[in-house]
Amino acid sequence: MPAPCMSVCWSLQLVLFLLQLLGQRKVLADCGCNDANRGGHSESTSHHGAAFKYSREANEPESSKKTTQAQVYDQMVLLPSGVFSMGTNEPAIPQDGESPARRVNLDSFYMDIYEVSNKEFAKFVKATGHVTEAEKFGDSFVFEGLISEDVKSNIHQAVAAAPWWLPVKGANWRHPEGPDSNISDRMDHPVLHVSWNDASAFCKWAGKRLPTEAEWEYACRGGLENRLFPWGNKLQPKGEHLANVWQGEFPTQNTGEDGYVQTSPVTAFSANGYGLYNMVGNAWEWTSDWWNTHHTADETTNPKGPSSGKDKVKKGGSYMCHKSYCYRYRCAARSQNTPDSSASNLGFRCAASAV
Numbered sequence: 001m002p003a004p005c006m007s008v009c010w011s012l013q014l015v016l017f018l019l020q021l022l023g024q025r026k027v028l029a030d031c032g033c034n035d036a037n038r039g040g041h042s043e044s045t046s047h048h049g050a051a052f053k054y055s056r057e058a059n060e061p062e063s064s065k066k067t068t069q070a071q072v073y074d075q076m077v078l079l080p081s082g083v084f085s086m087g088t089n090e091p092a093i094p095q096d097g098e099s100p101a102r103r104v105n106l107d108s109f110y111m112d113i114y115e116v117s118n119k120e121f122a123k124f125v126k127a128t129g130h131v132t133e134a135e136k137f138g139d140s141f142v143f144e145g146l147i148s149e150d151v152k153s154n155i156h157q158a159v160a161a162a163p164w165w166l167p168v169k170g171a172n173w174r175h176p177e178g179p180d181s182n183i184s185d186r187m188d189h190p191v192l193h194v195s196w197n198d199a200s201a202f203c204k205w206a207g208k209r210l211p212t213e214a215e216w217e218y219a220c221r222g223g224l225e226n227r228l229f230p231w232g233n234k235l236q237p238k239g240e241h242l243a244n245v246w247q248g249e250f251p252t253q254n255t256g257e258d259g260y261v262q263t264s265p266v267t268a269f270s271a272n273g274y275g276l277y278n279m280v281g282n283a284w285e286w287t288s289d290w291w292n293t294h295h296t297a298d299e300t301t302n303p304k305g306p307s308s309g310k311d312k313v314k315k316g317g318s319y320m321c322h323k324s325y326c327y328r329y330r331c332a333a334r335s336q337n338t339p340d341s342s343a344s345n346l347g348f349r350c351a352a353s354a355v
């Protein structure tokens with residue numbers, strides 16, 4: 001039996017070792033669904049409801065429908081310009097900079113209907129030969145509950161503040177839980193283990209860009225003003241699950257009551273008022289903004305966040321989010337990671353300017 005001090009020292013040594021290992025790639029994990037920092041779409045082309053109403057197809061003049069550019073905007077919706085309340089005056093997690101609520105004016109823009117799927121990302125990799133940062137670094141962060149005993153037995157480090165995150169050698173988008181896992185039955189799930197840099201490269205290749213945080217949040221709210229979730233204020237209206245989050249006791253027990261223990265297809269659950277799927281839950285989504293927790297209440301137009309920073313903003317929470325740990329599957333919620341970080345619950349979708 002180690003003396004208490006010994007185990008503390010040992011933990012500190014582990015942390016130091018890990019920090020050294022990761023160099024600049026700071027390890028930060030303050031909650032259950034936040035990632036350790038390193039230091040889509042689907043086949044169903046829905047022509048119904050909001051997705052179609054706001055689609056490029058429904059809004060474009062006949063003449064431009066056949067252009068290549070039209071293909072770029074395939075699987076996107078055109079969101080109307082407008083003004084909305086970004087953030088909230090009733091922050092659930094004040095230290096994340098959720099407040100104050102501020103009026104934000106946005107030009108019309110396109111937003112991907114779905115999170116970028118493995119299938120879409122595979123097309124990009126095939127076309128460009130892109131090697132993700134997780135592949136270059138040789139590891140990525142994986143939620144402990146998903147790792148096989150075999151892989152786990154070879155890991156001797158953990159993130160002190162969030163022991164459920166383990167750096168797994170060989171974990172990357174093709175092998176989300178490590179070398180002994182694959183995505184063959186998950187091609188329609190969100191691509192994971194992509195860094196901000198990887199996500200930006202994908203969007204650029206697709207003729208798109210990452211959404212700003214303001215655009216992302218506007219899209220999340222689906223035209224509703226000041227609600228918690230993309231559909232309203234009740235997490236489960238009439239008992240129905242409308243997003244892929246954690247049910248059970250985090251991090252030990254995941255009942256998968258919503259139908260998914262891990263990620264779900266990017267087409268799962270219902271679309272919000274703008275026809276967008278999985279804006280909260282499933283996978284965190286990168287935005288283009290640098291992270292900052294201090295905002296003025298001044299009204300702004302097309303804000304793009306701070307001009308520089310260390311971390312990038314991610315939004316929406318993930319399948320790992322539980323109210324007890326990480327009540328971040330709300331439109332106003334936010335978190336951050338360094339641009340080279342990747343993890344088993346972090347993906348993205350792209351946006352595009354309308355003009």
Ligand SMILES: *[C@@H]1O[C@H](CO)[C@@H](O)[C@H](O)[C@H]1NC(C)=O
Binds near residue numbers: 182183184
């Ligand atoms: C992928 O994983 C599944 C489930 O673990 C397994 O049955 C299958 O053989 C794997 N496929 C490849 C190509 O490794």
